[in-house]
Amino acid sequence: MENPGSSRRWIFSTVTLCLFGFFKEVRPSENFLTEYLIGPHQNLTLHEVNSAVYPVWTYSYLAFLVPVFLLTDLLKYKPVIILEGLAYICTWSLLLWAKGLLAMQMMQLAYGIATATEIAYYSYIYSVVDEEHFQVVTSLTRGCALVGRFVSGALGQLLISYRVLDFYSLNYVSMGCVSAALVLSILLPSSSRESPAEFNESGTSEPYITAAPIHTMEHRSTVLPAAESFDDNINQCIERPTPIATSSPTIPRSRFVRIWADLRECYSNRGLFKWSVWWAIATCGNFQVGNYIQNLWEEIEPSAGHVDVYNGAVDAIATLCGAIMAFLLILPRANWKILGEFLIGSVSLADGAVIIFMALTSSIWTAYVLFVIFRASYQMVITIATCQIAFYLRGTKTYAMVFGCNTFMALLLQTLITVIVVDQRGLAVSITTQFLVNGSYYLLMGSLFLVLASVHVFRLGCRRWWSLRRIPSYENI
Numbered sequence: 001m002e003n004p005g006s007s008r009r010w011i012f013s014t015v016t017l018c019l020f021g022f023f024k025e026v027r028p029s030e031n032f033l034t035e036y037l038i039g040p041h042q043n044l045t046l047h048e049v050n051s052a053v054y055p056v057w058t059y060s061y062l063a064f065l066v067p068v069f070l071l072t073d074l075l076k077y078k079p080v081i082i083l084e085g086l087a088y089i090c091t092w093s094l095l096l097w098a099k100g101l102l103a104m105q106m107m108q109l110a111y112g113i114a115t116a117t118e119i120a121y122y123s124y125i126y127s128v129v130d131e132e133h134f135q136v137v138t139s140l141t142r143g144c145a146l147v148g149r150f151v152s153g154a155l156g157q158l159l160i161s162y163r164v165l166d167f168y169s170l171n172y173v174s175m176g177c178v179s180a181a182l183v184l185s186i187l188l189p190s191s192s193r194e195s196p197a198e199f200n201e202s203g204t205s206e207p208y209i210t211a212a213p214i215h216t217m218e219h220r221s222t223v224l225p226a227a228e229s230f231d232d233n234i235n236q237c238i239e240r241p242t243p244i245a246t247s248s249p250t251i252p253r254s255r256f257v258r259i260w261a262d263l264r265e266c267y268s269n270r271g272l273f274k275w276s277v278w279w280a281i282a283t284c285g286n287f288q289v290g291n292y293i294q295n296l297w298e299e300i301e302p303s304a305g306h307v308d309v310y311n312g313a314v315d316a317i318a319t320l321c322g323a324i325m326a327f328l329l330i331l332p333r334a335n336w337k338i339l340g341e342f343l344i345g346s347v348s349l350a351d352g353a354v355i356i357f358m359a360l361t362s363s364i365w366t367a368y369v370l371f372v373i374f375r376a377s378y379q380m381v382i383t384i385a386t387c388q389i390a391f392y393l394r395g396t397k398t399y400a401m402v403f404g405c406n407t408f409m410a411l412l413l414q415t416l417i418t419v420i421v422v423d424q425r426g427l428a429v430s431i432t433t434q435f436l437v438n439g440s441y442y443l444l445m446g447s448l449f450l451v452l453a454s455v456h457v458f459r460l461g462c463r464r465w466w467s468l469r470r471i472p473s474y475e476n477i
Contacts, residue, residue: 013189014137017125018144020188024088024121024181025148028156029095029170031312034294035303036095036167037104048101050295050431051424056105057291058418060112062411069404070259072456076191077127077400078272080120085182087114092175114351119407121145122386123399127191131394138387139329140257146323146379152177153316160312187211198371200252259401266402270394271337275385276402278344280409281445282351286378287414289355291420293371295431301364310368318372323380329383336388338468348375352439359435409436417441 029036037044039051044053072080087110094107116329124136155173159165165173267273294311303309334344351374356372386403393399420426429437457465 002310009189010133010137013128014125014140016184017121018140020085020181020184021121021141022148022151023177023184024085024225025145026152026155026177027088027092027174028152028159028312029092029174029207031153031156031294031315032160032167032170032309034298035309036171039167042099042104043106044101046295046298050292051422051428052101053104053108054291054295055418056108057112057115058287058411060109062112062115062408062415064113064116064406065119065369065408069119069401069408072120072123072400073398073402073476074115077124078185078188078190080117081124081185081188082182084117084120085178085185085223086115087111087117089175089182092171092178094123095171096175105467107271119400119404121207123403124188125189126390126393126399128189134390134394135329135387136392139326139383142383142386143323143326146319146326149319150316150323153254153312155312157310157312157316163334164262188276190235216370241319249473261403262398264399266393266398271391272389272402274340274344275392276390276406276409277384277387278348278445278449279382279406280413281441282348282378282381283410284413284417285355285438285442286382287410287416288434289371289374292434294356294430296435297364297367297430300362300367314368318322318375319379321372321376324385325376326379327431329380335468336384338465340384340388341449341456342357343381345446345448345450345453347381348442348449350446351377352442352446353441355442356439357434359432359439372463 033391034046034049036042037049038046067082091107091114094103094110097103098107125141126134129137156170159170159173160167240301253467267276297311354370354374358367358374361367389402389406391397393402416425417437421429421434460468
């Protein structure tokens with residue numbers, strides 16, 4: 001029976017974190033950022049915004065993500081969550097009270113810090129709740145953040161459409177909400193679990209490899225012997241923590257060597273590696289689409305010639321659909337170990353087609369609908385991926401390190417695409433061509449995952465594969 005004090009702690013932690021996630025996402029001015037930057041307050045050109053301002057976020061995110069994911073587990077999450085709130089305040093301070101190209105590049109630098117530290121928000125909760133609550137808290141934390149984005153989009157659209165506020169004044173609403181988020185981050189309970197850098201309990205100078213057993217099963221399931229042929233490391237992802245051998249028993253091994261050893265152990269699990277590969281590739285595509293979608297809409301239908309701009313409403317609908325998908329994922333007990341590759345492949349192919357159609361359409365309403373479909377499908381699969389990776393990592397203290405490493409790989413890919421395709425020092429192709437590149441990227445990923453899924457179905461046999469679809473995957477890890 002669960003300890004009442006422990007129960008109250010995880011409920012308070014979850015509620016506070018969800019409220020933080022909600023308020024930090026209520027940034028209604030963000031959906032009209034391009035319009036604000038090319039408007040009279042900043043007076044930048046669309047080309048400057050596309051090629052000189054927005055790429056700074058990619059480079060900043062990449063640069064700050066490395067120290068963030070290396071230090072978040074060590075710092076036990078809360079300080080990094082507070083830093084996220086401070087970075088958002090810095091971002092909106094620059095938007096409100098600074099002007100010019102350089103100032104807006106600094107704004108994107110601060111925004112890069114804020115988004116880099118976001119991994120603490122998604123990993124903190126696993127350090128304060130038991131694994132039996134993982135599926136629930138994953139859905140709640142991601143769902144509440146999406147509800148915040150929905151409120152952000154809807155609120156911004158209403159305030160703009162009814163002429164209550166202009167693009168500049170909307171930034172004050174964003175500033176108020178991120179300030180509330182900062183207060184909530186300070187109220188979060190500190191994680192009481194040991195960080196990965198802690199020494200062993202004996203007090204000696206020999207540190208343990210922190211990737212503790214993901215789950216040491218007393219028995220193996222007799223239901224899935226055939227499945228082990230393609231996921232044979234599923235029960236042995238990470239061995240028991242053992243002291244790292246050093247040349248001298250009194251000199252501790254480098255922390256970074258231990259971190260590297262931890263990552264190698266984690267990614268040796270085929271299931272975790274599969275979800276992490278999708279995370280990195282799909283998140284890169286999601287960043288590219290999200291970062292430049294306003295520019296595409298501006299290309300399809302310039303806002304200067306129209307009374308109303310519906311960016312906020314579209315983002316609100318997209319995030320509401322994503323939030324609904326995230327909350328509904330509390331319910332199903334699907335075996336994503338069996339169904340995961342088909343899900344990833346199918347959704348990626350569909351997203352690739354959606355992005356290409358979005359780039360080619362001349363109808364702003366078609367582009368809006370396609371964006372909603374893309375965002376909702378991404379949020380559905382990333383929620384599943386986060387939960388599955390957390391299950392593989394249960395018993396370790398490396399949630400932020402693995403989540404951060406996955407995001408880092410996404411940013412490396414995005415940086416490569418940005419430098420070659422987007423940046424003014426590269427090809428600087430049109431926004432339409434950028435989206436055609438992004439769509440082709442998703443089509444290739446989806447095709448590869450569907451080929452892998454087909455191979456696994458062939459090995460198991462269709463009847464057996466289908467019979468295993470409802471077994472909760474974490475019960476067989």
